[in-house]
Amino acid sequence: MVERRSKSKAGDTCSVDKCDEPSKRSLPQKKVRKGLPELKFTGVAGRVHLCRKHYKEYKKATKSERTMNRLGMMGGK
Numbered sequence: 001m002v003e004r005r006s007k008s009k010a011g012d013t014c015s016v017d018k019c020d021e022p023s024k025r026s027l028p029q030k031k032v033r034k035g036l037p038e039l040k041f042t043g044v045a046g047r048v049h050l051c052r053k054h055y056k057e058y059k060k061a062t063k064s065e066r067t068m069n070r071l072g073m074m075g076g077k
C-alpha cells in the first residue's frame, strides 16, 4: 500500500566510495571499518553493502589480521 520499500532498494550497490558494483553482502559498518579502515563508505548508517571484490578484500583483510595476531601470540613473548 504505502511504498516505503522503494528507497531501501537503492542500497543494492556497493557502499564503498566510487564503487558502483552490485552489492553481494551487507555487513555491520563497524566490522568493515575495522577490516578496511582506508576505504570510504557513502551514505550508510549501520550496515554497509559490499560488492564481490570489496567483500573479498574485507575477508582478506580480516583474515590476515587474525593470522598476524596468532603469529604475534606464538612468536612474541
Ligand SMILES: [Zn+2]
Binding pocket: 014, 015, 016, 019, 020, 021, 050, 051, 052, 053, 054
Ligand atoms: Zn565495491
